Amino acid sequence: MEYTVKRLSSLAGVSPRTLRYYDEIGILKPARINSSGYRIYGPREVDKLQQILFYRELGLSLDEIKEIITSPSFDAIKALREHKEKLLAKREQLELLIANVDKTIDSREGRITMSDKEKFAGFKQKLVEENEKKYGKEIREKYGDEAVDRSNKILKGMTQEQYEEVTKLEKEIIETLLKAFKTEDPAGELAQKAADLHRQWLSFFWGQYTKEAHAGVAQMYVDDERFTAYYDKHQPGLAAFLRDAVLIYTGTNK
Amino acid sequence: MEYTVKRLSSLAGVSPRTLRYYDEIGILKPARINSSGYRIYGPREVDKLQQILFYRELGLSLDEIKEIITSPSFDAIKALREHKEKLLAKREQLELLIANVDKTIDSREGRITMSDKEKFAGFKQKLVEENEKKYGKEIREKYGDEAVDRSNKILKGMTQEQYEEVTKLEKEIIETLLKAFKTEDPAGELAQKAADLHRQWLSFFWGQYTKEAHAGVAQMYVDDERFTAYYDKHQPGLAAFLRDAVLIYTGTNK
DNA sequence: CCTTGACATTGACGTAGCGTAAAGGTGTAT
DNA sequence: ATACACCTTTACGCTACGTCAATGTCAAGG
Numbered sequence A, B: 001m002e003y004t005v006k007r008l009s010s011l012a013g014v015s016p017r018t019l020r021y022y023d024e025i026g027i028l029k030p031a032r033i034n035s036s037g038y039r040i041y042g043p044r045e046v047d048k049l050q051q052i053l054f055y056r057e058l059g060l061s062l063d064e065i066k067e068i069i070t071s072p073s074f075d076a077i078k079a080l081r082e083h084k085e086k087l088l089a090k091r092e093q094l095e096l097l098i099a100n101v102d103k104t105i106d107s108r109e110g111r112i113t114m115s116d117k118e119k120f121a122g123f124k125q126k127l128v129e130e131n132e133k134k135y136g137k138e139i140r141e142k143y144g145d146e147a148v149d150r151s152n153k154i155l156k157g158m159t160q161e162q163y164e165e166v167t168k169l170e171k172e173i174i175e176t177l178l179k180a181f182k183t184e185d186p187a188g189e190l191a192q193k194a195a196d197l198h199r200q201w202l203s204f205f206w207g208q209y210t211k212e213a214h215a216g217v218a219q220m221y222v223d224d225e226r227f228t229a230y231y232d233k234h235q236p237g238l239a240a241f242l243r244d245a246v247l248i249y250t251g252t253n254k
Numbered sequence C: 001c002c003t004t005g006a007c008a009t010t011g012a013c014g015t016a017g018c019g020t021a022a023a024g025g026t027g028t029a030t
Numbered sequence D: 001a002t003a004c005a006c007c008t009t010t011a012c013g014c015t016a017c018g019t020c021a022a023t024g025t026c027a028a029g030g
Helices: A005-012 A016-024 A043-057 A062-070 A076-108 A125-183 A189-205 A211-223 A225-232 A238-250 B005-012 B016-024 B043-057 B062-070 B076-108 B125-183 B189-205 B211-223 B225-232 B238-250
Strands: none
Touching: A005 A016, A005 A043, A016 A043, A043 A062, A043 A076, A043 B076, A076 B043, A076 B076, A125 A189, A125 A238, A189 A238, A211 A238, A225 A238, B005 B016, B005 B043, B016 B043, B043 B062, B043 B076, B125 B189, B125 B238, B189 B238, B211 B238, B225 B238
16 A cells, blocks of 8 residues: 555644654655655555654654664564553553542542642652652651651551542442342342442452453452352352342443 | 742752743742742642643643633632543553554564554544544444454453453462461562562552552451451461561561 | 852753645646 | 645744853852
8 A cells, every 4th residue: 555645644643744754854754756756655654654653652752763763673573562661651650640630639628638749749750769769868867757757658548548448338339239139130220339339449459440341350259269258258149149230230241 | 838949840850941931931930039039939839830740741731731720710629630531531542552552563473464544543542433433334344243343352352361360370379378388487488479479469450569558458468357268268377477478578567 | 258069040042843834836537 | 727635845933841151149168
C-alpha cells in the first residue's frame, strides 16, 4: 500500500504538516518522490511512523527518537520491550497521581490534612526521592523524630484507611449476600446489590474494572477452595450463589 | 508557611523560571512582593500551584488551566473529581497503548499480523471508537464474526493470564514458606525468598508497592482469621511465620 | 566591615514541534 | 475547461519554558 501525505496522516491521526516536518528533520523520509514532487510512503514508512508515534507518546523528543530508530544496532523488539516498561512505569506514575487526587479530595473536604510536600507527591517521584535522601536527616534534626514519624504514619494511615474500608465492604457483602441467599434468586434486587458491592470491593484491588475480570473472579470463588471456604463458612452454597449473581450482574451468563 | 521562588519551586519540582513565567502570564501571582521585589508565596498559592500542575499533567495548556481555575464558578472539589475521571481515562488509554505494544511485539515476532489501521490503535481513542462504530459492521462482514470475537478474547485472555500467574505465585509462596518454616528462621534465605514472592504477589493487586503496606498486610494475616486460616491450614503458625519474615524483609521490625 | 555565595530581579533571545497562511503546481472528475 | 481537492516550498507564529546576562539582596564568616 502506498500513501500520500494526506492519506498517511489521516491514517495515523497526525497532520500532513507533521509528516513534512518529519521529512525535514530526517526522522521519516518518504519511500520515494514522484515526478511531481509528491511524497510517497510505503509500508516500511508506515511501520516507522508507528514507532515514532509510540515513542512520542512517551514524551521522548524527536531527536531522541531519531537516535533510537536510526541507530544501526537498533533492535526493534528490544526497543518495544523497553518501551513497554516505560509505559508500565508511566502507569504507576498515574496511579500515584490518582492516589494523590484522592488524598487531595479528602484533604479539601477536611477529612485529613496534607503537608505541602505531600501535595506535590507523584509529580516528580525521582525528585521527591532525592529530596528525601538529601533532606531526610536534616528534617529529622530540625523538627525532631516526631514529625518524621508522624509523616511516616500517614502512609500507614492510608493503608489503615483502605483496610478499614475494605473490611467494611466485606461485611456488607456478606450481610447482603446472606439476605439475598434466602430469596433464592440471584437475579433479585438484593443479590444484585451484593454483586455491586462486590464490584466495589474488587475495584479496591484492581486498578481497572472489567466485567470479564469480575466474572472470572466470581468463578474463581467456586473453583478455588480458599475462597469457597471463606464464603461457604457463613452459609453453604454462598460462593456459588455469589458467582451466579455476579454472572448476571456482568451479563456474562448469556 | 511562606516560600520564595526557589523554595516553592524545589517543593513542587518545577524550575524558578516556571514560577516567574506563571506570574508573568498571570496564572499564579505571588501572595505579595516584599520590599526587595522578591515574590513571596503563601499557602493558597501552594494549593493553586498544585492544581495547575495537576492539569498540566493532563496535557491542558496553561491558558485552559487559567480559565478553569480563575473561573468564578470554579469548584475545586468538583474539578478534582473531574480531574480524577480524566486520569482514569488516561490510564485506560495507557492500557490500550500497552496492549498495542504487546500486540506489536507479537506481530514483529511473526505470531500475528496487524492491519495498518490496527497499528495506530490506542493513539487516538476517539478516532478509533468512531472507526469502530463506522466500520465495525463492515469488518464483521468482511472478516466474519470469528475475527471480531477473537479480538475480543484478547481482553479476556489477559485477565486469564493474570489469574494464572497469580495462582502460580500463590503456590510458590506456600511451597517456599513450608520449606522455610522447617528452618525456624524468618530471617533465613528461604523465608526471605518467600517474603519476596509475597511482595510480587502483592504487587499484582496493588498498583504501588510500599514497605509499610506490605508489612500491614502481613500483620493482617495474623489479625484476620480469614487469612490466618488460609495459611495455617497448610501448617499451624505459618501465617505468623510469614508475617515475621515480611517484617524482616521490609525492615519494619526494628 | 567586607567579602563570598546563594539567592533574587528583569530583559531578552533560543528551542521544539508543530499550526497556519501564502503563493503556487497537480490530478481527475464532470 | 473548470472546479476542487490535493500537493509543493517558504516563512512567520505559538507555547512553555531554558538559558544567559546584568544586576540587586541577604546571611554567614573572617
